[in-house]
Amino acid sequence: MQDQLKIGETTLDSRLFVGTGKYSTDALIPKVLKKSGAQVITVALRRIDFDSQTDNVLNYIPKDVQLLPNTSGARNAEEAVRIARLARAAGCGNWIKIEVISDNKYLLPDGYETIKATEILAAEGFVVLPYISPDLMVAKKLVEAGAAAVMPLGAPIGTNRGLKTKELIRILINEIPLPVIVDAGIGKPSDACEAMEMGAAACLLNTAIASANDPLLMAEAFGNAVKAGRYAYLAGLGATADYAQASSPLTGFLHE
Numbered sequence: 001m002q003d004q005l006k007i008g009e010t011t012l013d014s015r016l017f018v019g020t021g022k023y024s025t026d027a028l029i030p031k032v033l034k035k036s037g038a039q040v041i042t043v044a045l046r047r048i049d050f051d052s053q054t055d056n057v058l059n060y061i062p063k064d065v066q067l068l069p070n071t072s073g074a075r076n077a078e079e080a081v082r083i084a085r086l087a088r089a090a091g092c093g094n095w096i097k098i099e100v101i102s103d104n105k106y107l108l109p110d111g112y113e114t115i116k117a118t119e120i121l122a123a124e125g126f127v128v129l130p131y132i133s134p135d136l137m138v139a140k141k142l143v144e145a146g147a148a149a150v151m152p153l154g155a156p157i158g159t160n161r162g163l164k165t166k167e168l169i170r171i172l173i174n175e176i177p178l179p180v181i182v183d184a185g186i187g188k189p190s191d192a193c194e195a196m197e198m199g200a201a202a203c204l205l206n207t208a209i210a211s212a213n214d215p216l217l218m219a220e221a222f223g224n225a226v227k228a229g230r231y232a233y234l235a236g237l238g239a240t241a242d243y244a245q246a247s248s249p250l251t252g253f254l255h256e
Helices: 026-036 077-089 111-123 136-145 166-175 189-198 215-235
Strands: 005-007 010-012 016-019 040-044 066-070 095-098 127-132 181-183 202-205
Touching: 016 026, 016 215, 026 215, 040 202, 066 077, 077 095, 077 111, 095 111, 111 127, 111 136, 127 136, 136 166, 166 189, 189 202, 189 215, 202 215
Parallel strands: 016 040, 016 202, 040 066, 066 095, 095 127, 181 202
Antiparallel strands: 005 010
16 A cells, blocks of 8 residues: 655655664664665764775665664754754765753753754754654644654663653644654564554664564564554554453344
């Protein structure tokens, strides 16, 4: 079936975004992309060595995949804006994932600084995808600031704990007129499927694939899970009931 996601001027067939970190070797990256079907990949600018022709993660990312540089390491809006501008100047395109984190213990995003960075970069023509805690007021401010999507965390980044913020994400899905991309904390394909069943536009994950015993098989599993969850959402989930309801008539047995 034809079901595409549009962000900015880009139309995507896959609703799974993946990352580039924590793999035993960067050579796994193109294989993960192929197995998962993902068309968007995020990479921290600080991981890119533009002076090296061999030790450069960009060498492992196919040209037909949408690059989503992120501002990992930024502690405030000023640093995030500088990283975004450097990424575009270096030829990484105009998509940017805003990450502003000054909290080194829980690695939770700073909503206020994220809004400031988004407003500046959106005005400069960037396609801005901000990473946030699932806070409705922050998300609304990001809509006003010109974000192309919002990316709420499912659980603290890198924890593989699943959708611990499910009810807050559901509120964003219901109230925000932008794609809601669940980012961070997703640990199992069933987590991604559940997010998509709720109506999330996409899921972004890294650790769950990179830390699996078989990353390539896990990548395929997540690709299928995201697709299954999306189809279930489009089909419309059946109503729940408090009591058992027979799926076939309980009368008319034999000669009754």
